[in-house]
């Protein structure tokens with residue numbers, strides 16, 4: 001298929017682009033490179049430098065490429081930043097997204113895969129989190145993604161735009177060529193690996209008094225290659241749907257650090273800090289629906305394998321993409 005990918009220079013987008021190219025799809029990336037990196041765009045893909053905030057730029061690119069499907073990764077995704085600057089999140093994640101949908105409608109493109117998030121649920125009533133639980137986000141990031149999920153329903157009903165919204169839990173790991181490099185790194189695994197690389201003195205643990213077995217937060221870490229496979233399957237979805245996407249297993253912050261020590265052979269210095277605002281203690285996905293309906297099956301269930309792939313990438317690319 002001919003696929004148009006917004007945010008294809010970012011962490012998740014770049015690896016999905018690579019995997020789609022490996023499976024024979026033709027890919028165009030549309031990215032403004034504020035979060036992404038030029039070197040993260042697979043050379044087999046075409047890169048269009050453009051901004052979703054400018055309706056004429058995205059409309060012109062969509063008209064020219066006339067793809068069969070769009071994958072939409074371009075977004076801001078930091079919970080903490082969204083609590084300080086909500087406007088940025090609603091503009092980029094909602095207004096930018098509407099410009100993209102309108103460009104699709106104008107160009108007659110009918111298939112859409114959306115990067116959504118477990119942050120649309122807020123602290124859940126129970127775990128694992130399935131698609132029937134109420135969505136009550138507790139930060140503008142989660143709210144912006146939930147608003148866009150709701151907008152999608154109406155573009156389907158009114159314009160016949162078929163969508164799949166994939167609500168990721170914690171994306172982690174790397175492919176052989178592409179990995180995680182944020183200019184401001186807030187995520188746990190890359191921060192721990194930076195300590196192992198000698199680029200940071202220690203990692204901070206945000207909260208050790210949660211009601212979990214070791215007192216630290218538990219998350220469902222999903223290998224980026226499994227995530228990419230779900231996107232590829234979503235291209236063939238028979239109808240519009242929302243899916244939660246994780247492994248169904250949980251790993252605590254302390255367990256992540258211990259696994260990183262085993263994988264890297266380095267001791268990781270830690271400093272215990274108070275809780276980070278907005279962090280629920282436990283977030284685990286129920287992904288039965290996507291398995292049942294799209295035939296998705298994660299291949300890399302073990303946290304060791306996920307961290308090994310991330311470590312291999314960081315060792316090969318100690319300066320990330322170098323920009």
Ligand code: UDP
Pocket residue numbers: 170186187188189191203204205206207217218219253276279
């Ligand atoms: N975390 C931490 N130290 C860090 C970064 C994150 O203790 O330097 C914790 C964070 O509080 C959360 C978990 O690790 O409980 C995963 O955080 P991350 O930012 O990687 O992903 P999130 O779950 O927020 O999307």
